Amino acid sequence: MTRYFEIEQRDGAARIGKLLLSPELRTPCILSTAELGKLENPGPVVDAGSFWGVKSDVELETHIKQIREKAGNGTLIILPHQAYPPAIPIESLRKVEKFTAFNSENTEDTGPTGSLLRVGGKPEKTDLYIMEGAGTMENNARRFLKTVIELRNQIPPDTALYAPNLALPENIAMLVYFGIDVLDDTRAEIAAYSDIYLTAAGRFYLDSLTEFPCRCRVCAESTPVEIGKLPKIERAKFLSAHNRNTLEAELSLVRERIRAGTLREYIEGQCRVRPWLTALLRLGDFEYSYLEERVPAFRQNQLLADTSEALSRIEVARFAQRIQERYTPPELEILVLFPCAAKKPYSISQSHQKFILALGKYRKFVHEVILTSPLGIVPRELELTYPAAHYDTAVTGHWDEEEKAWVSGCLEAYLSKHRYKAIVAHVEGAYREICERAASKLGIEIVYTATGSLVSMEALSNLKRTVESICTSESFSKKSLNAEEDKKNFVRAIAEYQFGEDAALLFCEETGKLAVKGRFPKHQLFSGKKQLATLVPQYGMLALSLEGAELMLKNEKYLVKIDDFLPRGSILAPGVTEADPGIRPNDEVIVLGKKALCVGRAVMSGEEMVKSSRGVAVDVRHIKKL
Ligand SMILES: [Zn+2]
Incomplete structure (x- = not known):
């Protein structure tokens, strides 16, 4: 729960959002690691550093106050931390509880903050969570996946997750696919100072290249031979500029893929660059519930x-x-x-x-x-x-x-x-x-x-x-479907696929004779004169009418309960009091409050609606005052 992060678009566990800092950061984003340390002239995010050398809580508080005074409330301060390799069990950390107990709730700090979080650790109330030891998880697909899933399940869905010291052009698509919002350029900078030229298709030593497989501003104006002749520091500057450009270009592509709903297709190809990324893709599919909860009921694209x-x-x-x-x-x-x-x-x-x-x-x-x-x-x-x-x-x-x-x-x-x-x-x-x-x-x-x-x-x-x-054989009972029954069966099958057993509530004949009108595929389900649902041919699912929604209320499936207000347009997450955990993004949902009954389409999962404090939960199509 944070005032400083907003999710705008989702594609499975990946999302596009913005960190509301000054300047605003569009996520997924790459932080400049060097900028994080600039406490004198802070950018949107600064790191207050380690507190290994700090003696008391008072000293820490003063330290943060000083940074906040310089930075103002538009800067996110990563609170002082004491990072351990993830291999050290959490029990051993209890010895330093005095310090790790320090958190933003104890301070008078009012601006945005970030805190280090490890698996099994208690998440403090903060605006950005930092995955402890993320940098040590390269090549360890199991550990990375377990960590992301556990951390994501521990923290509210509408907070950003930062995996430091891990991003390379080759892996950011996969990291974002699993729900990482913030990355940094540490690895790209280290590569630059080691004469390594990064691409989304892998890494190259500068002296192994005959030509630059990139047309970014710096690459377009030079050749590997020319750059190879430069002094070490100049070479590093060149490689740093290119590596950073490549990270940003890949990230733009990833964001475009999220907007188009095709990130999965991209990573199915991109993951072949490294075995650990291919392993991540495969292991991720075994973690069915983590992804299934977030993958939309339908997509507009192929x-x-x-x-x-x-x-x-x-x-x-x-x-x-x-x-x-x-x-x-x-x-x-x-x-x-x-x-x-x-x-x-x-x-x-x-x-x-x-x-x-x-x-x-x-x-x-x-x-x-x-x-x-x-x-x-x-x-x-x-x-x-x-x-x-x-x-x-x-x-x-x-x-x-x-x-x-x-x-x-x-x-x-x-x-x-x-x-x-x-x-x-x-x-x-x-x-x-x-x-x-x-x-x-x-x-x-x-x-x-x-x-x-x-x-x-x-x-x-x-x-x-x-x-x-x-x-024509004698034993055949001649059971058949006439044209009318065939259309009804068609719509019923779709309703069952979409709503499960609850589809039966739409097809009970008590309220009037059921009929399906309209030519294939524009079918509409009627009960007497009341229209209950319309088949949307583009994705082959039903859109409910208010009358249809009333029938579906009984079992409380696909139901979103809201506070005592009359919605005008979209329902925002803070207005949701309860939601069926079975709801997936793009599902047809029924919204019920004391003052209104509505039908619409879910924008986020039911779980996310309940746990989020920002963002549109349901796009409403029809509203009825109660
Ligand atoms: Zn380049």
Whole structure:
């Protein structure tokens, strides 16, 4: 909780914000380490230094007072600290409790402050937390990740976290991805004085370069040979300017990636520069809940699944998990499995158009599910829902073992939960192998209808004949969905994906006859004359009306409770009293207070709404006075 930091934009755990100092600092930012020590002429952030040599609290207080007098309230003072290597257990530190107990609450200081924090340590009330020993964690992915997650869970979400002595152009994207807001140029300066030229693609010794792979102001005007001939101090000045420029350029790129919602795609490539960064990416996906809580329910942009780690990214894992846990198929007896198509939604692709045409009048008897990497399985009703209509992937025709295992695992889990009388698979190649694996594991039978090609006349008529013969067999119960039921099922599946069990509250017939109006995909759900929800085709989720929100109130899921006020526009975090911890950024939410009922879209997670004291929590769409 701080008056001096505001988050403006989020992309998972990464965020863009500003430290409200003079001058204002846009985060993520790089502090100049040399500037931190300038106590005589302070910039926006100064470091009061170590207190190893200080004898009493009074002496410390006087020290801080002196700095504050010179700096004014626009400067953040990093309070005196006593840093230990993280390897020293916290118990041993108790011996110096007298000094470490010193904190901003004990002082009369009124301006912004920063404090050192270690895992297991008690976070003091402050405006910037500094990760103790961050510099020792390079090459130790496990330790870094554990530390960031523990510290982030200890401190309020709307405070900035500073990892000193760690930033290099090659790693800042990854550090920011995990939630670091503030970095410094210590490592870049040390590199400069060691004749090391930094790039986002790695480090080079100056004398190993034939040309400069950079066109920054200093690089554009010289060559490695010219710089190599300069005296040591001049070389260091040159390298320092370039290294600093490279850090800033990379940071600008990272901020642009956050604004575009594509930081994940960037780090999936960028992490290959160092093994510890690749390890961080992979270990981060195992820490599912830390990232999942922060990753939005949908994005406006395309999801690129071009690496093997795309299989474990949050959006993919969450989609598979919700299909397994929340989705229920319609009551149909025949399942038809199709392969995915490059064009999205699948049903408008050429191949799927042909499949649909081939099924003809028998289509109302079958439930369609699409097999795909990396999403696993996509029921036809969810083909519009993020990220099913939003991903693109490298197609080679060759599936690696990991992809096959993942997709067949998804299919197996689905088929062991939902039973069909007959399963037809119009697939070939790896898709067929996937079906065969799932079938043999579950001991079920699947009929294959492709004949070397999926869209040849022969294959398509084979598909038609197979489904027809099942539909005309004596044991077939003729369960089907007519056009009206099909549309209802479509909207219900999306509601379940989005709201889980609570979707049933929207689909109870008590308040009036349910109907879905509007042509695909612009469906609207009505109960009698009341419109309950609208399907938003861009990301395949429902936007609730106030009437829909009223029905959804019962179980208090996706609910944000606010204080006794009538909102005008956005709801700010300080006005939130309670919020469902299941809420993710971009989720459709219901807002309830004594004076108003509203619907809107979450800007932050439920957890963050409750713990934050600044920032927009919900973008409100409709308000009803109570
Ligand atoms: Zn340069």
